[in-house]
Amino acid sequence: MTTEEKAVKQAELHFKMLCNYTSPEELIKRAYRAGYLAGAAEALASQWKDPKVELPEDNTLVVVWINSTILTDYCESGEWHYRGVRFWLPIPPLKGGEACL
Incomplete structure (x- = not known):
């Protein structure tokens, strides 16, 4: 799976999960956090x-x-x-x- 395909999959997964939140600020905060964590995990894994x-x-x-x-x-x-x-x-x-x- 390419990096772009992984990014799309992560975004879709987190968007579905985050749609339950009513506050736009909370939605944005959680989306950024999820994206950061996924990116950090990918970066660490690619160091091997x-x-x-x-x-x-x-x-x-x-x-x-x-x-x-x-x-x-x-x-x-x-x-x-x-x-x-x-x-x-x-x-x-x-x-x-x-x-x-």
Whole structure:
């Protein structure tokens, strides 16, 4: 499903749910909140990278997903320390600061 198709589906779902509210202000507030949450979830989900397509810089600690387990690992010369890495993502910086590692 494309991002646009997901957006349309989310909008239709939330519109049906929100039509029960009588106050236009409440309707708008809830619609914006629902849209923000859906967008945030999509943005976070799209941060996971496929190691077959892209690898992190050598010896950079990253978050990895191995068989439904989330760990930290590093990759050196295209080889992971752990076997079976399905997805990875960079460790994000702390709020308002530098990367924690």
